[in-house]
Amino acid sequence: MNNDRSAKQAAVWPVVARMTARALTALFGGYAAAAALASLLARLLPIAPAEASAWGMILSFLVFAGLALWAFHERRLTIVAAAIWGSALIAGAAVVLMGARA
C-alpha cells in the first residue's frame, strides 16, 4: 500500500515537469517564435519597410495563438519543444544576421 502510493507520487512528478515544460514552451517559446517569425516576415516582405513591419506586427498574435494551442495538442513534447524553440532560434538568428533595412 505504502509502496503503491510512493510509486504513484514518483509517477506524478515527471508529468508535472513535462506539463510545466510544455506550458513554458507555449507561453515564452510561442512568443519568441511568433516574434522571430513576424520579424523575419517583416524583413523579407518586398514592400516598404514600415508596411512590412506593420504586417508582421498585425499577424504576430495569430501566429502566437496558433503555436501555443498546437503546443498543447501535439502529444510528443520533444517535437513541440524542437519546433517552437527551433523556429524561434532559426528565424531570430536569420533576422539578426540580416540586420535592419533602414
Next chain:
Amino acid sequence: MNVRPTFPAPAPPARALRQSMAWIHAWLGLLAGWILFAMFLTGTASYFRPEITQWMQPELRSASVPAEQAAQAAIAHMQATTPDDQQWFIYLPDDRTAVTRVFARAKPNPEKPPARRPELKLDPATGQSLEARDTRGGEHFYRFHFQLQIPHPWGRWLAGVCAMFMLAAIVSGVITHKRIFVDFFTLRWSKGQRSWLDAHNASAVLALPFHAMITYTGLITLVAMYMPWPVKANFDKPDAFTAAAYGAPAEAKATGTPAPLLPVGPMIEAAGRAWSGDAPRTVVIRNPGDAASTVTLLRATAGRLNARPDSITFSGATGKELSRSPSPGPAIATAGVMLGLHLGHFAGPALRWVYFFLGLTGAAMVGTGLVLWVVKRRKPNAAPFFGLKLVERLNIGAIACLPSGMAAYLLANRLIPADLPGRAELEVKAMFWTWFGLAVVSLLRPARRAWIETLGLATVAFAALPVVNALTTDRGLVASLRTGDWLFAGFDLAMLAIAALCGLAALKASAKPKPPKKAARATAPVKASPAPAPARENVDAL
C-alpha cells in the same frame, strides 16, 4: 483475448483535436477569466468615458462652441498665463465633452526638470479656467481596463497576457464547440450545468465577431509595446519607423527670435477644406511665440473607422502649411482601423449602445464560463475539493463584487466633499476597497448566500446612485428629464437598468436549485415543485 487495460486506440484526428482544445480552453479561461471579466466590464463602461466624466463633474455644463472659437480662447488663456511653454496640447470640446482640455509642457530646464503639470480645464467659449471637483472620471475605468492598477509596465503586460489567453480561448472554444449551428438559438433555463453551458455558448457564439475583434484589436492597441520586434528587424531607431509610417513630426528647434502666433481660425478653415469639412479634434502648438512656432491640427475621428488622425502642420508665424500626414499604406491603415474598431470613437450614439451591449455579452461569456467550470466539476453529495472552493470564491470576488466596486467609485464622487484635497485618489480607493473588501467579507458566508448577498448589494448600490445624485446636485433625474438633459437622464436611467440586472441575477441565484435530473423529468415540465434543496449550503460553508 487481451484483457489487460490498454491505452485507448488512437482517436480520429478531429476528435483528438477537439479533446485537446477543450482541455486547454478550460485552463485558459480559468487562469485569465477573473482579470478578463474585469477588463470586459470596465472596458465596456469606457465606451461612455466622456459621458461618465461629465456625470462626475456636475458643476460643468456643456455648451456647443465652434472649434475655431474654442481653440482661440484656449490659446489666449495660455498666452496670458504661461507664454514660454515648449508645447501646448489643446483637446477641443465636441458633442461628448463639455470642456477644452489643455496639457502644457514647459521648456526643458537642464538644472531643474520641470514638474509635470496637471491638465487644465477651460471654458470652451471664454477660455477661462474652470473649477470643478477633482476626479479621474471615466478615464479611471478606461485606464484600469488595460493597466489593471498595477505599476507600469506590468499592468499592461498582464493585460496583454490575459488578452492573448482570451484569443487562444476563442480559437480553442470554436474548435471545441460541437454544435455551433444546431445549438445556435438554444438557451434553456433552470437546468443546472446544461443552462450554464447554453448561456456560455450563446453569449460567446452570438457575439463571436465582436469577441474576436475586440480581443485581437485590443492586442493591436499596444502592439508597439507587446511586439516591437518586426519594427526592430527593419529599423535601427523606432523614430524612423514612426516617421515612415505616420510622417515626420515637425520638431523644429526654437530660434529664439520672438514672433507673434497667428490666429488659428484660418488654419482650421484650411484644414476643413482638406478634410471634407471635418473639424480638428486636437491642436498642438510647439514653441508658441517663437519664429519657428508650429501649429499641428489633428482631424476628429468620429465617423471614420481609422483612429489614426490625419494631421496638417502650419507655421505659427507665417500661417503657411508646412507638412501633412502621408496617406497610410494598407498595413498601417489596417492597424489604424483595428485601433478604431477597438476604441469605438467613430460610433455615434446608436452604434455606441450596440458596442456597450456587445461588451456586456463579453463579460457574460467570461462570467458564465467561470461559473460553468465550477458547476461542471461539482459532484452532488460530495464535499468540494479545495480547488473548486477556491475557484468559486474567486468567482464571487470577481463577478459579483466588482459591480459594487464600480458603483462605489461613482457614489464616492457624489459623497466625498467636492473641495476635499486628494479626493480623486479617494474615489479610486473607494472602488478597490469596496471590491476587495466585499470579496473578503463574502468569505464569511456560505457560497450560495455570498452570491445572493453580494449581487443584492450591487443592486442597492446602483439603485442608490440616482437617489444620491438627486440629493447632492441640482441635476437629479426629474430635473434632467424636465430640462431635456439627456446625458444625465440617460446616466441615471442606465444605473437603474444595471440595478435591475443585478437584482435579477440575485433573484436567479436565490432560486431554489432544481431537484436532480430524474426527479425533474418525473415532475411537471415548468415550475417544478420547490423540492428541498440538497444540503449544499453546509457543504459550501467554509
Next chain:
Amino acid sequence: MPYESGLISFAAFTCLALSMKKHRSGLEPLALPSPGVLRVLGWGLLALSAGVAVFRLGGALGVTSWIGQMCVAAALLVLLMSWRPRAATVLAGVGLICTPFLAFL
C-alpha cells in the same frame, strides 16, 4: 435612429430559428410557414439588413454597424425566445413592419 438593420436581422434570425424543428414547438396559435420557406426568408432578410446598413452608412461603417447590430439582435432574440417564444415571434413581425417608418426618424 439607424437601427433598421438590427430590426431586420432580428426578424431574419427569428425566421431561421423557426425553420429549425426544435424551436417550432410551443407556438401553436401562430400559423408558421414551412421550414424551407422560412429558411429562404431568413437568409433573404439577413442580406436585406446588410444592404440597408451599407446603403445608410456607406461601406466600412455600414458593414461594421451591420455586424454589430446583427450580433445584438441575435443575442436579444435568443434571450427573449428562451423566456417568451411567442412574444419573440410576434415582436419580430412588428419590428419588421415598423422598420420603414424608423428609416424616416
